[in-house]
Amino acid sequence: MNDDAYILVLNCGSSSIKFGLFATGAGGPPRQPAWNGKVQGIGGPAPDFGASSVPVAPVVLDARRPYPAALEVIRGHVLQWLAGRRIAAVAHRVVHGGSRYFAPVRIDARVLDDLQALVPLAPLHQPFALEAMRILLAEQPGLPQVACFDTAFHHTVPRVEQMLPLPYTAWERGLRRYGFHGLSYEYMAVALAERHGDAARGRTLVAHLGSGASLCAMQGLRSVATTMGFSALDGLMMGTRTGALDPGAVIYLMEIEKLTLAQVGHVLYHESGLLGVSGLSSDPRALLAREGDGSAEGERARMALALYVRRIVREIGALVAVLGGLDLLVFTAGIGEHSTALRGRVCAALGYLGVALDDAANASHAPVISTAASAVRVGVEPTNEEWIAARHAAAILRLPVG
Structure with missing residues (x-):
């Protein structure tokens, strides 16, 4: 490893590939x-490429194989x-390491x-990350690749939080609550300790609110409970995903x-x-x-939006009960970092916990938005x-081979 070498990090989703180069x-x-930067709109009518020093520009992707074509665009740039x-x-x-992978691994x-x-x-992420791995493995078999798992951070949750109320044989087959967004929460464990000190080591709740969304309860900067479970479909209402849902509704959709x-x-x-309930947008x-425009739409x-906030507030209440109280609540990811309105609505419903928001600090997305x-x-x-992910790859490469 030297100053002329870089670690390329790929974050592959169904319609976008984000990348970062770390020295x-x-x-x-x-x-x-x-x-x-990233290629976005993969599979759609108007994909584009943009990076920190390159303006967003349209790209033409082979409609028969748009994902490999998007990877080729990134490779060229x-x-x-x-x-x-x-x-x-x-x-x-x-996204998923299953019951076998609890730490980064060489691919x-x-x-x-x-x-x-x-x-x-x-299904929204796993197949696309694997496709990128396969392409690179075939084209550059000597280039080390490292898989970093969103489920790994939650390996510390107690067994009672992992279990599903199914026959015990389901547990033995690997059906359990895994938890997700682990790379984000792992970063929070680092950043919150730096910013908040001992307060972060107490009863902490992190709200990762993006197109996918979840909550993670931490004690001692370790995961003790989270809202996503066996799949990334569980927990909070999301952009296009239901979150937690009465399984009877699924049976009804199929049977009736x-x-x-x-x-x-x-x-x-x-x-x-959000897309399904509104009929407008995720x-x-x-x-x-x-x-507030007065129309039916x-x-x-x-x-x-009311249901979205209600589900967040409801799940916060459940995790506060697990933690036995709350010292620190932190918002992160696209919506959590940038939506003054939704942070305000969530916090307004948490007044019973003694949450008091500083409106000016919230409007400016300050590191601390409470009074x-x-x-x-x-x-x-x-x-x-x-x-x-880059830090994990660096650590893996420093290990002796064989």
């Missing part, structure tokens, strides 16, 4: 990437930016086969409305959440702009999953 050298990769410098390793965010054919079996548990398994899966993952910004937008008199400190902290 290597003494002390490990710096917290911010030397260069980063990365090689141009590197200008002869080398990539020492590629780190991948992998080979056997690991790929293991992870392929977990695709049904994370005669939806196939594939159709039900599509409804739960792609047609529900983006809270679009719904906030419509909720505006009323649906209002109800979607000095608040019984619970409330913060906003940008997440940094890519740096955590």
Whole structure:
């Protein structure tokens, strides 16, 4: 590892690929990437590429194989930016590690086969990360690749939190609550200790609110409970996902409305959440702009946002009960970091806990948005999953081979 080498981090979703290049050298990769960007709109009519020093520009992707084509776009831009410098390793965010993988692992054919079996548990992300791994493994077999798992951080939750109320044989087959967004929460464990000191080591609750959303209860900066469970479909209402749902509703959709398994899966993952309830958008910004316009669509937008906030507040209450109280509440990810309105609505419903919000601090997305008199400190902290993945890759490469 040297100053002329970089770790490439790939975060692959169904319609976008984010990347970051992290320098290597003494002390490990710096917290911010030397260069980063993404291809978005993969599979849609107008994909584009943008990076920190390149304006967003349209790209043409082969409609027969848009995902490999998007990876090729990133590869071309990365090689141009590197200008002869080398990539020492590629780190991948992998949503699901199953019951076998609790730590980052060097990727080979056997690991790929293991992870392929977990695709049904994370269909929005897992297959696309695996496709990127396979392409790189075929084209550059000597380039080290490291899988970093979103489930790993939650390995510390007690067994009672992991178990599902199914026959015990289900546990023996690996059906359990895994938890997700672990790379984000792992970064929070680092950043919150730096910013909040001992307060972060007490009863802490982190709200990762993005297109996917979850909560994580921490004590001593370790996960003790989380809202996502066996799959990334559980817990909070999300952009297009239901979150926790009465399984009887699924049975009804299949038995009475005669939806196939594939159709039900599509409804739960792609047609529900904010998009499904509002009928307008999965983006809270679009719904906030419509909720007060007096139209029928505006009323649906209002109800979607009200349900979204209610589900967050309900799950916070459950995790506060598990923690036995609350010292620190932190918002992160796209919505958590940037939506003044939704943070305000959630905190307004937590007045019973003694939460008191500083409106000016909230409006400016300050690191601390609660008042000095608040019984619970409330913060906003940008997440940094890519740096955590780069740091894991660097650690793996320092291990002796064989």
